[in-house]
Amino acid sequence: MPSIATRLIPVWLRQYQLSALPTDIIAGIVVGVLVIPQSLGYAVLAGLPPVYGLYAAIVPVAVYAWLGSSNVQAVGPAAVTAIMTASALHPYADKGAEQYVLMAALLALMMGAILWLAGQLKLGWIMQFISRGVSAGFISGAAVLIFISQLKYLTGIPISGDGLIGYLSSMQMYANQLHPLTLVIGISAFALMLLNRYGKKWVWQSWLSASYAKWAERLFPLILLTAAIALSIVLHWTTSGVATIGNVPKGLPSFTAPYLPDFHEALNLLPTAGLMALIAFVSSSSVASTYARLRGELFDANRELTGLGLANVAGSFFQSFPIAGGFSRTAINVDSGAKTPLASLVTVLVMIAALIAFGYLLAPLPYAILGATIMAAIIGLIDIATLKSAWHRDRLDAASFIAAFVGVLIFGLNTGLVIGLMVSFASLIWQSSKPHVAIVGQLAGTGHFRNINRHDVVTFHNLLMLRIDESLFFGNSESVHRHVVQATRQYPEASEIILIMSAVNHIDLTGQEMLISLNQELLNQNKHLSFSFIKGPVMDIIEHTPVITDLSGHVYLSTMDAVNGLKDTH
Amino acid sequence: MPSIATRLIPVWLRQYQLSALPTDIIAGIVVGVLVIPQSLGYAVLAGLPPVYGLYAAIVPVAVYAWLGSSNVQAVGPAAVTAIMTASALHPYADKGAEQYVLMAALLALMMGAILWLAGQLKLGWIMQFISRGVSAGFISGAAVLIFISQLKYLTGIPISGDGLIGYLSSMQMYANQLHPLTLVIGISAFALMLLNRYGKKWVWQSWLSASYAKWAERLFPLILLTAAIALSIVLHWTTSGVATIGNVPKGLPSFTAPYLPDFHEALNLLPTAGLMALIAFVSSSSVASTYARLRGELFDANRELTGLGLANVAGSFFQSFPIAGGFSRTAINVDSGAKTPLASLVTVLVMIAALIAFGYLLAPLPYAILGATIMAAIIGLIDIATLKSAWHRDRLDAASFIAAFVGVLIFGLNTGLVIGLMVSFASLIWQSSKPHVAIVGQLAGTGHFRNINRHDVVTFHNLLMLRIDESLFFGNSESVHRHVVQATRQYPEASEIILIMSAVNHIDLTGQEMLISLNQELLNQNKHLSFSFIKGPVMDIIEHTPVITDLSGHVYLSTMDAVNGLKDTH
The missing domain is CATH 3.30.750.24 (STAS domain)
Known part of the structure; x- marks a missing residue:
């Protein structure tokens, strides 16, 4: 039965050249190891226990490797989809951790189904729906929100709420709960991360060759994480009141059907799932199409929709929350020599190994370290350069940037995105509203x-x-x-x-x-x-x-x- | 000081021809008397005591007569802005009637300020933002919601919630509170209204000349209201458990600053106020520009923004809720011979007279009669004709209609409107996404x-x-x-x-x-x-x-x- 086999086996595997195997394996291991701190942090950002960040890097990644449009894109937990998850599920946060996890999987299921459906309807052209200004403004605003949301892990203050004002007012309210040791740990880690990233010239490049310096910079968060675990054990941080990850369940994510709340609640999530699908698709396509161009391949937006959609749908049955393509993990993948999706399958094996063999080692890790990791990673997403060039080259797009950015900060993610889109459409209509x-x-x-x-x-x-x-x-x-x-x-x-x-x-x-x-x-x-x-x-x-x-x-x-x-x- | 005088006195008044006086006065009285039932009903629809419908027809109407763009448009409480008010203030409904009234005025202030600002920024072109399909779909969806929301007055069941599913589930929950006498009164009134409106051929035109028949049809809701008051007194409906309007405060609306809640709450209302401003502007402009065309006058969208904006701002300080232009009251105004905004000033005098002299007469009126009035009036807003012609002539616009309509029913007014707009912009982009x-x-x-x-x-x-x-x-x-x-x-x-x-x-x-x-x-x-x-x-x-x-x-x-x-x- 060759026809079924050819259908089930993806093109890249049928045409696999063994010469690519060594670099694919190396890239897969490198990505797997390096993205662990980020993955844990994004799960926390989404409001989930850290281990769910590893879960989300297993089934969806394997499905994307099988069905996705890109040969080199590394998918997984991503900053913007994580905070959109947190914002969407914020009203359900008091329903208990178990329900919350099931709701996060439900959101992945809904978002995946929307993406898959859009792929079947050939709606790939919709990636052109969002102008450069709106997407940069939205992501910058989300990055600021993420940055501030992580302050709770750096300070120990239980910040919650949706949008900037919610965060700030709740931070003010509970300021007396500031935990000094946590703050010291968090600020030190954050400062080291900043130094690593923005001071790499002095820190690494002064004594290492360019390519070693790059790897040292990338490896640093992992070193920091390991050092923090060691310090935490030696200095008994947990007993000093520092919030640490604690018991990490051993073993792989299990088959669990996403939680179906009453129909009305599911409907309320639907518009958010739609916006998340749009954002996940636009950012993943932007990564995938950039690398397709660099590699001289054609990018198929409809296949990206299908692949990303089914990755999320499949993940939702294995305790995964919404995932998307990520620029930084894809860059590491390509730089490490990945040629085919086999690299991603190796990454999956690394995650499985981590869960089975090393998960318990994470218990003493302070949340403050994860928060600092995210904060340092997220600063690069605040895209002032695009605002500047838009200001000089297309004022209307600069207006869309500002509308999305300010909208996200004041009214929260969904409303901010819609406001940005409205402003960009309004400029479009304004331009053609004065026909000759x-x-x-x-x-x-x-x-x-x-x-x-x-x-x-x-x-x-x-x-x-x-x-x-x-x-x-x-x-x-x-x-x-x-x-x-x-x-x-x-x-x-x-x-x-x-x-x-x-x-x-x-x-x-x-x-x-x-x-x-x-x-x-x-x-x-x-x-x-x-x-x-x-x-x-x-x-x-x-x-x-x-x-x-x-x-x-x-x-x-x-x-x-x-x-x-x-x-x-x- | 002639320059200040000429600035303060509107053009129509400086050029007033006395020959227009008799018909202006008649039209003003007719509109004033005929819209009383509707105004009471729209206030109730907005979640306010009925008398606020009369308040909203005083200060804003006078300000619009002074500053508005149209010579003949009659503004006042309108169906769609009323239900949007109810939907926006739904989360605040349990804060007590007095707070709710102040929040409604705040919403009018915010919406008015947005409209005024848009006028100053010459954003009149934004009326072209909403396609025929989206506006018809949105209004049709809102009409269905309004229809269902009024069932609570016809049945006595305390329906509440936002969107169709909210209404239906709360209706089911409290079904045991059905009040049979209220239902009989409501259904009878609704049936008579329907007969009056859709059976006018047999009811009126068989024995009256065409123009008398038209007036008989228009006068009928007022007759029904009077008859209901009389029956209510004679049959002691209030003591039989029929919800009646009860004590109507005597006197005019007083100067009251709109309630300023904490900053965060006001911000949460802002996006809704923006959408309400858009809808109020688009529907008022549609009325005003239609009549401007018929009268061979030019329509100035920016002046409409300013007039409508300041009318709402001024009203908000005199216990008014958001108002807009209305097709039916404008039609009555024009048909009764209105030539200038003087007619609207006469309408204001009628409302003042009603409040001072006759308000107490309304006490025995059952809410069921107001509900039936609204339900009968609202059926005409369900615009199947536009859907049909869009289906035959522009499938993409039909899709926008359906998206807005279904969106409003499932996700509520704001989300539904945004979904409709997104679909209409998506079709626009789809058309130009395949350039030659x-x-x-x-x-x-x-x-x-x-x-x-x-x-x-x-x-x-x-x-x-x-x-x-x-x-x-x-x-x-x-x-x-x-x-x-x-x-x-x-x-x-x-x-x-x-x-x-x-x-x-x-x-x-x-x-x-x-x-x-x-x-x-x-x-x-x-x-x-x-x-x-x-x-x-x-x-x-x-x-x-x-x-x-x-x-x-x-x-x-x-x-x-x-x-x-x-x-x-x-």
Whole structure:
């Protein structure tokens, strides 16, 4: 049965070249080891026990390796999807840890199902829905929220809430619970991480070669984590009141159906799951397509939707929370020499080994270390560079950035994203809401018609000819209507109005309603409306509607025909 | 000081012709009397005591008469803004009636301030933001919600919640509280209203002339209300457990500053206030512009924003909740002969008279009658006709209708509106996400370049010339990139890629990033990117950006120049 086998075995595996095996294995191990601190931290960020960060790096990663669009993208727990999970499940936080875990899996199931469905409907083009400004502004705002949310692990203050103001007010409220030792540990770790990242020139590059320095920088969080565990044991941090991870269950994630709450609660999660799907898809596609370009491969957005969707769906049955593609883990993967998704399968094996053999070692690790890891990693996501270049190169996109950024900080993630999208669509509509409508006349002796303000043309006292230079849609129908009415007032003696439709590629319902109403208003003033040069696809749409059936004038193939038919020879 | 006087006195008053006085007065009285039942009902719909419906028809109406854009639009409590108020304040409902009233005024203040600000920023074009499908779908969904929400007054069952499922589940929960007499009163009133509205042919037109029949139909709700009051007194409905309006405070609304809750609560209301402002503006503009067209007047969207905004702001200090323009009350105003906003000032006097002299008469009126009034009025807002015509004439707009309609029913008003808007923007982006990119060649012996698939043109083995037939923005940058990359694979021997930019009217940040990345990818393959025919405004934007400064090829004024400069003569 070769056909089933070929269906089940992905192309990259069937065509696998053994020469890629050594680097794939090395890359898989490197990624597996290096992303452990991040994965633990993102689980905590999502509101889950740290071990769920390792769970989420098993089943979904394997499924993505099998079905995903990218050969080198490393998927797993990601910062933005983690904080969106926390924000979505915040109202359910008091229902107990067990319920919360099941709700997180439910969110992964819903988000995965939406992604998969979008892939089946070939909605890959929707990645173009989010402008550069909106996505950078949203991620920057989320990064600030993440940064502040981690302060609770660095201070011991139980910060909770949704959005900046919620965090700040709850931080103020419980400020007396500040735990000094935790703060010292957290701040030290954070300072070391910053030094490692932003001071690498002095710390590493002064005595190591460039490539060793890069690896030293990457390995550092893991070293710090190990050192912290050792210090925690030696100095008895747990008994000094430092919050540590504690008992880590040994073993692999087990098959567990996601929690189905009552129908009403599931519905309430649906819009959030939709926004998370959009963000996960856009950020994963951005990683995958960047690397596809670099490797000269074509990027298939619909396959990315399907792969990411089924990875989340499958994960949701194995205690995973929502996952997406990540820039930093993909960069490590590629830099370590990954050539195929086999590297990701090796990463999965590393995670399994960690869970079975080393998980218990994590117990003495302070949460403050995970918080510091996330805070140091997240600073790079605050994308001031994009805001700057948008400010210089496209003010409207800068406005979208600011709207999404400020919106996220003030109103929370979902509302902020929607506000950013609205502003970017508003700028789009604003640009096309002022279509060019030219009054034209005939170039003497020819069949050509040109703008009367630019050319020496012949006009006819009873004719008013207007060329509409844009498709008619809800964003400009009102403006086109106003242009036409103003022109009829400017030329009150013209009783025949001809709209030249040569540049109208599409006409939506609002545009049609406008033409119907315009026709009626002109008729009330004893003027007739005619059309010339309607394109085929547009005519197909309006042919049997009142736009044509109730038209007071005629439809002409060319403007010349219209002039010959309508001009007053008196 | 004539300049201050002329500023303070509106144009219509300075130019007032006494001949309009009689009909203005009659129209004002008719509107004032006829809209009383509706106004009471909309206040109840908004979650307020009925008398606030009359309050909201005083100060805001007077301010709109002074500053509004329309000569004949009658503003006041409206169905959709009322249910949006109820939905926004639902979380605060248990804070006591007095607080709720102050929060409703706060919402009017916020919405009014947003409208006013939008007017100052000349954002009138934003009325084009909402497509016909979205607005019809949203209003239809809201109408269904309103209809169901009124069932609580017809049954006595204390329905509450946000969205269809909330209503239905709470209805089921309290079904045992059904009050049979209330149901009989409510259903009878509703049946009579339906008969009056949809059976007018038999009820009125069989024995009255057309114009009398119209007035009889309009007067009927008032007659029913009077009859219900009389019956309620005679049959002692209040003591039989029928919920009646009870004591109506005598006197005018007093100056009361809107309630300022803590900053966080006010912020939470802001997004809702923004959506309400959008809906109030779009529906009022639709009424005002329709009547402006019919009367041959120009409609000024920015003045409508300012007028509607200040009407709400002023009202918020006099115990008013959010108001908007209404189609039915404007129709009555115009039909009764209103020529100027003086009619609305007369309406205000009627409301004042009602509050001072007749308010106490309303005490025995059952809420069931108000509910039946609203339910009968609201059925006409369920706009199946628009869905049908959208289905036949513009499937994408039909999809927006359905998304907004279903979204409102399942997820509530705000989320439903946002979902509808997203779908309409997605269709917009989908349409322009597939721009036409043509590979062109030279028409032999000329400076003209045409599509190689349509014309017999000369090509050059080392040149690939592509014409982009659309502005470059976030919605199509990825597609354009794919087109170009595919063309370079199709013509692998071409090392000079020329993009002809003659049809690119605008380029946003995402488009610029795409060109920068495209340039780099081509350079990695030893190919050079050049541009020809960049329009002035586009060049102004990209001149000092990496699009131009890092370009591997050159910028040519014309495609002819590019060919002469780059063609391989070997």
